[in-house]
Each structure stands twice: as C-alpha cells, then as structure tokens.
Amino acid sequence: MTKTMKLHIKGGRLIDPANGIDKRSDLFIADGLIVGAGDTPPKGFEASSTLDATGCIVCPGLVDLCARLREPGFEYKATLQSEMAAAVAGGVTRLSCPPDTDPPLDEPGLVQMLTHRARLPGFATVHPVGALTVQLAGERLVEMAELFDAGCVAFEQASRSIVDTQVLLRAMQYAATFDFPIWLQAQDSFLSRKGVAHDGEVAARLGLVGIPVAAETIALATILHLAQETGARVHIRRISSAAALEMLVAARASGINATCDVTINHLHLTDADIGYFNPHARLDPPLRSSRDRDALRAGLCSGAIDALCSDHTPVDDDGKQVPFEEAEPGATGLELLLPLCLKWAQETKLPLLTALARVTTGPAKILGRHEATLSVGQAADVCVFDPKAMAMVCRENLKSQGRNTPFLGVELPGRVRYTLIDGVLAYDAGLS
C-alpha cells in the first residue's frame, strides 16, 4: 500500500480529542492525508481499499513521549527494527526517544543518523530528545542549536540528574534564549543514591535501600525555581509522588511554564507490587505508595498531568534475572500504552475522549511538532482498535525485544487492529 492509495475506514467509532469528536463515522484517506469523515465520502473519492472498523474505535495515532529504542549502543537489548514493530503494534505513530544511548545523543551526527535510519515507510515518526549536557555528565552544555536543527525536539538528562545547580541554571538560561524545551526527571542524586525502591513500609520490610519522596520534591523545587528565574520551558518527566504533583500544580498556578507526564507503570502500580522481589517492578523512579498512585491517577484525569507515556525500556533477561536490587531498572511499554490507558479509563469511569487525549493531543502538544488529530488535511496517522478485546500480556506476544514488564500474566483491554502512518498501513493485526 502506498501513499497514493485511497483508503476507506468503515464502520468505526471516531474519537478525535483535538476536535471534541466522539461519534460513529467513517474516515477517508487519500495521498497520506485525511480527506474526510462522515457517512459519505468526499466528492470524487473512490476507495482503492477498505478497512473494516466495525466495533472498533478510530483515533489519532498514539504519541509516546518516552520510548527507548536502544540504538545506538544497546542493540543486544533492542533494535530500531524490533521497537518500531512494537510501536505500530501498540498503535503508536510518533514517539520521542531519550538520549541515554551509547554514545548518548549529544552530537548532531548521531541524531541525524538515528532519524535517517528511522525514516522508513511503516515506521513511527521518531523525535529524538538531545542530551542536555555532553555525555549526559552534567558539566558542559551540548550544541543545542545544532542539535535542534538536526531534529531534536527538546533536551534532557534521561535519568541522570545535573548535580551542579550552576550548570542547571546555565542550561535553562541558554535553552530559554532559543525557546528550546527542557525535559527533566526530578530526582536528587544524593537522596536517591543506591536506592532501589520507594522509602516506605515495603522497602523497610524487604530490606531494600529506599528513595524518599524528598528526592523528587527537592529536585523539583530546584527545577521550578530556576524555571521561574529563567523563563525556560520545562517538562517534568515521570512524576512519581503526590507531593511533587501538588508542587507542580501550585507552580503552574503561579505562572511557571511547566508540564509533566506520568508512566503507565506509575499510573497502575505501587511499591506493594514488588511482591516477593519481582525485578520487573524495579523501575526508575521507584513505584511509590498507593496514596501517590491515586494522586497521579486523579492528576491525569483532571489534566494536571498532561500526558501518559510508556517509558518503554527494553531490558534483556540478563538484566532482570538477578536479585531485585541488582536488576536493571525499566520495563517494556510501547505495546501496553493503549491497553493501560484504557484500563485506567475504565477504572476511573473517564470518557474515552478525555482518556485518549492523554496519549494523543496531550503529548503532541509537548512535542510541539504536529497536531494529533483526524482533521481534514492532517497527515493520516491513525490507530484503529477494538476496545473490548481482552488480551493477556505474555512474553511470546510482545513484538518488542524487551520482554520485561510487571504486567506479565495480566489481562488488559484493547487490541490494536490497524495502525496507519501517513496513510500507509503500518500494522494489520490480521483479524478481519
């Protein structure tokens, strides 16, 4: 199937959060663009192919703010090929990847190479996030303008914090000069030193080194103060505690330019899910208490949290089949983003229109490169999924090379049937 094809998506329920649309409607695509929606095709439209979406939801392709593709440097954990297959199987048509590769994405050449290799039909659009400092070492600034021109949408430190606040201040001042966004995980490196779990009852019982909530709030306070000082556009990655969310909401009310995201794991799990030392529940930041989890769920409902991300982190078995505290943090997530968004919507009785906004328009706005919508004239990035189909998460069914997730063995709602990127059928579950 090529861009010149005319595609008729028939019989689905169209949900387009950007336009507040939730109704039964067909969708018409030509030359890679959306050309119409409704019961009748636009004038002169003759479908060369029809996709049956009966019983399915048709929505904009999902946008994932954090998916590690592991290239370059960690090809034994995952490759562009394997993770792109995972993305489209999960209905994700656009994603940003953090710079924690080897070498880190701190040079324009590396970024160009990655985007060039990812620019293939049927691949999700990749928006690299550049390193904020050289080698992510937190000492010297990268060539931000060069990296931006090479395709970086923002700059971040992945899970490594900048210890030197002077450097952080300069980084924000410099980024603000060009209005480049800075994405940061709020975690104080001293208070989180050697920590592997939320500092609470579970860590106390299991004898695990704890990371207190203060590790997040102290780092966040620093970031917010400097953001106010510099006017930098700041996005907080992977918010994990109720206290941090409260601070962020207050900061925003006082006019600070800050957005944030939460991961699928932190939206559903707590430190109690570590169970009997489950290494799949070893995550960064750590899973926190149920009170924190509930606050994050409410925050995502209200929009205080702008986006839900997969925080996709493929880890090989060698990294996980070790004692909990030695396990490499992270979980695979690209294929779980939609199911876990739906599960959260079901459990909180949230309208799908709002829920899907957190994985489409919300993250797209933060990426700032396109609109995630099904409006006429937009690129046809579309996800068609059956919201009622239940599927068990199991190693064999994951397309990602990372088979590590705390949701193994859990039955989740929602199965992607088709994923279209620029009007090209990138994924077909082959059910019809």
Added chain:
Amino acid sequence: MSNTLSFTRNPQLNHQGELQHLLSIEGLPREIIERILDTAAPFTLVAEREVKKVPLLRGKSVFNLFFENSTRTRTTFEIAAKRLSADVINLNINTSSAAKGETLLDTVDNLAAMQADMFVVRHAASGAPYLIAQHLAASGRKHIHVVNAGDGRHAHPTQGLLDMYTIRHYKKDFSQLTVAIVGDILHSRVARSQIHGLTTLGVPEVRVIAPRTLLPTGVERMGVRVFTDMQEGLRGADVVMMLRLQNERMQGALLPSSQEYFKSYGLTPEKLALAKPDAIVMHPGPMNRGVEIDSSVADGSQAVILPQVSFGIAVRMAVMAMLGGGSQ
C-alpha cells in the same frame, strides 16, 4: 530462559502449606515456627552424646553457597548438616554477581546438576534466595530446598529462629513479654527476622531502640514501638536483643563516632538495670565490645550469648531435617 518466574506467591510454602524453603520468618505460620522450635529441642541433646550424629540426612548433599563472607554462620550450618549425616560442600563465591562472571542462576543451575538436595545461601543482595527458589520452581526442580543464611538487609531466618528458641528456653511463655531490640535496625537482617518471629509468636510489646539514622522509614508498620531514648526503651524489658554495629557505619553520615554511639546506645550495667531484674541479654555475634555492649554485660550473668550459639546448631538441624528429611 523460557520459564516465567512467579513473584506473587510466597515460594517458601508448598501448596499444602508445608515448608518448602526457609527464606524468611515473615509469612511463616505460627504452627510452623513452633514445630521448628519443638523439633530443635531434642537436637540440643545430640551434641552431648559421644557420637554427635543422627542419620536423618544420610546420603543427602547440602551445598553451602556463600556469596558473602561469613565464617561463623557457614560453620554452624556445616556442623548442623554434618550432625544430620549429610554430605556438606562449602562454596565461597566472593565475586559479586554484578561483577562480570557467571550469573547467580547459572551457578545455581550448575550446582543443581551436581545432584544437590539443599542450598544454604548467603548473599549480599536482599531477596537473592527468593530468586533462586523461584528459579528452581520454574524449572521443575522442586525437590531442591533453599535455606536463607542471610540476604542483604532482608532476612536471616535461622538467626531469628534460634533467638526465638533462646527466649522460649529462658522465658517459656511469649504472651507476657516485653522485648527490646537495640541498635542498627536499618541495616540489620537479624532485626527484621526477630521482629517477624516475635510478633508471630504473640509477644505483646516489641520495641526497637535506635537513633533516627538507623531506623528504616515505616518500621512501626512492622508492629513495633519505636524508641530513640535507650533508657526509656529498656524500662521493664524481659529480653534485650543487641545488634552488631558495623564499623563502616561510622564512615558515612549515619553516626558521628563509636564513642558517642556507645554513650547513647551501648548496653552498660546501669542501663541494663532499667530492664526487669531477670531480663536476659542476647547478641547475634560477633560482638563489638565497647561499641554496642560493655564487657561486663557481655560476660555478665544475664547474658545468654553463648547458649544462643549452641541453640543455633540445633535450630539449623531442625530446619534442615524438616526440609530434607521428608523421605527418610
């Protein structure tokens, strides 16, 4: 590895609720703890016989798998296994599994292939024996038993059990006791096992006494009363359980000096006088005299530290016999 490990089921009990492995006192039913203590009692007499052996584990191979150095614990396990007539193989694997080399589970697979019947595991990482037990279960080798001989800060169940045995020996009834655990609770696997043992056996008041830097967050949720003032915490105690304070704790910002620690939290005759007159003093060893305990107390009439060591062998025999002696 194609087998999926399960982390949601307590792996130390089998589907009949019987002891499959000994990984932690937490989650052990009171009846099982009492059965271990009851089984240990006659084993204390074996040591007094001319032939210090019973044939319960004859023909069985016990592997002492020590990923962390410990002469004392390894020796007591070795003696216990030998008194049960088992063949004992000692392995000191001092390279951490984080360092490049054979992985923990590869080591286990290799030793399992040598027809091991029981692994006694000590590891610096909390939960390592769980991983081994989960791996054995997932790979269909349920006949191999795992005994946790200390994992990170998490648990040291045989130490906890021998402490319970000691308390029962001297105090008979748990239901009226006040027990104070003093010292580095934060880093102590012994303290965690003691707390679970005491609360499961129905001790109405378990106290922990330590400076705030040595208390885990949320420790009170484990069913203990927290004291930072040692005098207050010792008042009226029937049992005083001291913990070892490792020298390396002085290097960070946990404590200013061992002298200051001793002044506030060292057990002296004056402080011990605040406890009941017939209070017993316990210590898991090795002791740091003049750091956590004054010599006059360690060698005094209320100390039961050496009997703890003897009971330790009997309790470890009981655990091993209950796990591995089933087919005899």
